[in-house]
Structure formats: structure tokens, C-alpha cells
Amino acid sequence: MSNPKKKQLLETGKxxxxxxxxxxxxxxxxxxxANVSKMTYxxxxSNKMELVKAIMEKMLTNxxxxxxxxxxxxxxxxxxxxKQLQMKMEGTMDISSEFIDDLMIHGEPEMMEYMNEMTQKVLGIIYQDYVNAQRRGEIRKDVKPEFIIYFLNHLYDMIKDENLLKMYENPNEMAMELTRFFFYGIANRDKSPIG
Amino acid sequence: MSNPKKKQLLETGKxxxxxxxxxxxxxxxxxxxANVSKMTYxxxxSNKMELVKAIMEKMLTNxxxxxxxxxxxxxxxxxxxxKQLQMKMEGTMDISSEFIDDLMIHGEPEMMEYMNEMTQKVLGIIYQDYVNAQRRGEIRKDVKPEFIIYFLNHLYDMIKDENLLKMYENPNEMAMELTRFFFYGIANRDKSPIG
DNA sequence: TAATATTTTACGAAAAAAGTAAAATAAAAC
DNA sequence: GTTTTATTTTACTTTTTTCGTAAAATATTA
Structure with a gap:
């Protein structure tokens, strides 16, 4: 980040x-x-959401x-x-529950759209990874890549489901469960067909 | 608490x-x-401060x-x-730093007045305890009770001092330090004249 | 059913926050 | 040291949010 004032705003905002x-x-x-004047902000x-987006973007990039x-x-x-389950879900992707609440429950339409864009972007990358993994025989060959995308999209919906959320102590825990399910199904992990 | 709606408001508010x-x-x-309508609130x-006061009062009573x-x-x-240092300061008196910030730094005049009233009330009780303790010889006889009150009042001012606050991780820690100082001075605690 | 408590709806008043323009300062570059 | 550029200050208008209330509708209790 070149500009110190902008950086300050991003950090304080976060x-x-x-x-x-x-x-x-x-x-x-x-x-x-942040010791920055409003004009400089x-x-x-151009508004609050732009800062939110910028923070999200930066976080997502990392x-x-x-x-x-x-x-x-x-x-x-x-x-x-x-590694991903451990690191990405609870470590780097450490979105606070307050932040998620504002994002999801009080879903501002503009923000939702932005989130969807982001999600699509990320899904594209992840998708390619899974196609490659499949080619190398690292995941089951009889799974359609389309299904993966479909399911990942639904994962996103599930995260928004309050009834599901209630079942867990915090959003993180739920995300972990969903991801585990996604990769391992409900079969005993030690005897997983993946290896 | 007789009324369930009122109770709900107090708990959710807190x-x-x-x-x-x-x-x-x-x-x-x-x-x-709280699942209570605004009208019932x-x-x-009659306003937000009244709820804050009620919560404070309840907490203070306990x-x-x-x-x-x-x-x-x-x-x-x-x-x-x-026992008091352990229990009252960090246990029962568990005011969150967010709450303290609003109370002190963003000092609403109405709220400050209320706080002062409360403090005076509490000081009165504590004062009597110290007078009694002094009579029984539990604290030094050559300390004027007036000084105790004076110092307790200043303790309150010190808590508001941002420069002092900066020296500690959280307000609680600072309060502990001040109270310890108040009772033991700077002398080594094991050789304290109090006993 | 009558009396009481609570919620809903709908609103005007007040307060807070957003956003902008122009002048004043400060910092940097020349 | 003067000019350019960046930032802050001040002072405002507009928009949004929150407050607080009234009256009607609904639910609860006696």
C-alpha cells in the first residue's frame, strides 16, 4: 500500500x-x-460500503x-x-461474527451483490483446483465438476440459513462442519476413499 | 423482578x-x-438513559x-x-470496557451526574466501614477519615484520566492497581502495617 | 364479556450521519 | 522561497436514522 492515509483508514476501519x-x-x-480528515476519506x-469492500478485498487477497x-x-x-480447514477457515479468514451479522442478516442488497461477485471469483479458482485434482486422481472421478460448483454455491446459501446457524456455537464452527462434509461426506474419515 | 417484559428489557439491554x-x-x-414492543418499553x-441507569442500579445493588x-x-x-480485590473488581463489577468508554470518555452530563450520585452513595457506605475498621484498629489510626473520602473521590477522577488508562491493558487492571495502592501504599505487602 | 396489557401502524420532531464546497494550513517539489 | 500538491478545518445542506407519541388493532387475563 503506497498511501499512508489510505492505509490508516483501512486498518482502523477493519x-x-x-x-x-x-x-x-x-x-x-x-x-x-485514524487521524484522517473526512475530506481525505x-x-x-466514496462511501462506507466502498471501505468495507476494500477491506474485504484485501482480506480475500491475502x-x-x-x-x-x-x-x-x-x-x-x-x-x-x-491445512485449509485449520488455517483458512479460522485463521486468515477470521471474519468476526459482528461483521458476518451485518453482512448476512442485515443483508444490504448492494453488499450481497458484491459478496456474490467475490464468491463467484473465488469459486472459479477453486473449481479449477478441483478439476485438476480430479485429473490427477486425487478426488473421485465419478463426481461431476458441475456438482461441485452447485454444491459450493449451496454451501454459501446454507451459511445464511439461520436455522442451521443455531445448531453451532459460532459461524466458524458451522463452516468447518460444512467443509468437512463437503470433502469427506459422512463416511468415517480414516476409511475415506480419498488418499 | 415482577414483570417479565421489564426483566427481558433489562437483560437484553445489558x-x-x-x-x-x-x-x-x-x-x-x-x-x-427482547421481543417487546416499543410502546411497552x-x-x-422514558428513554435510553433510564434503562442504562436501571441496569447500573441493579448491578450496583448486587x-x-x-x-x-x-x-x-x-x-x-x-x-x-x-476478597474484594478479587471478587468485586473483576467479578461482579464486570463492566465492559465498551460500557466504560461510553460512560467516561463520551461523558454525557446527565450520566455523569448520575454516576456521581451513585458514587457518593457507595462512598458513604464504604466510609462507614473504614471508620469502623479504624475503631477496631484494623487500619492505621493516624489516617483521617476525611482523607479516605478525599482519596476515594480522586480515585474516581484518576479512572477517567486517559494518560493513566494507557498504562494498563484494560480499565480493570488499572482499578486493581489503584485499589491496591490505596490499601497497601507502595510498601512491600508482606510487611504491611495493616494486619 | 369486560377490563387490561401489549402490539401494530403510522406519524412528526429531533438528532445523527452523510456528503460537499471553499478557505486555511501544512508538506512537498521545484 | 515560491509554487504545487495534499490535507485539514469550517461551515453548511441533505439524507437517514432514531426518538417519542397517538390511536387503532390484537391478544391476555379476570
């Missing part, structure tokens, strides 16, 4: 959004905390970078999955 | 205030979360009850102090 969710945080509050971001480095490493597929 | 501080929480939000509390039960127990004075 820390405040993480604590309170972005609905409760005002632009002026961010500016005050509007120079870089996240994807780590994801790729795992996927490109030379270890068995299952091991890659393990 | 949990939301504790998380976000009362500035960020709206009355309608509390109502929605205004039946019991707190004072425990305080008294310790002070009336038949153990050495130092032991009482120890």
Missing part, C-alpha cells in the same frame, strides 16, 4: 468493523480514530494467496484439505 | 450494552431483541450486597480486602 460490525460504525468515527472512498500456496505445494490432497 | 456500549445500541434494537423507561457480606464476615481486615 478494527472497528470487526468489533462492532459496520452498521454501528460511522465514517467520522473511523476518520477520528472521501478522496479514497486469504487466496495462502490458499494457492497450499494448493500448489507438493503434498497429498487430503493433507491440503486438512 | 447484553447489548456490554458488547457495544450504549451509544451504538438503539431502543428499537433492544425491543426487537416506554411504559417502563455488587454492594456482596461487598457487605464480605465486610460483615468475621475475618481479618486484610483478608476482606483481598
Amino acid at each position: 478494527s472497528l468493523f470487526w468489533k462492532y460490525g459496520f452498521k454501528r460504525v460511522t465514517i467520522e468515527e473511523i476518520c477520528a480514530e 472521501y478522496k479514497y472512498f 486469504s487466496m494467496e495462502k490458499y494457492k500456496s497450499i494448493m500448489n505445494s507438493d503434498v497429498p490432497f487430503t493433507e491440503k484439505i486438512e | 447484553s447489548l450494552f456490554w458488547k457495544y456500549g450504549f451509544k451504538r445500541v438503539t431502543i428499537e434494537e433492544i425491543c426487537a431483541e 416506554y411504559k417502563y423507561f 455488587s454492594m450486597e456482596k461487598y457487605k457480606s464480605i465486610m460483615n464476615s468475621d475475618v481479618p481486615f486484610t483478608e476482606k480486602i483481598e
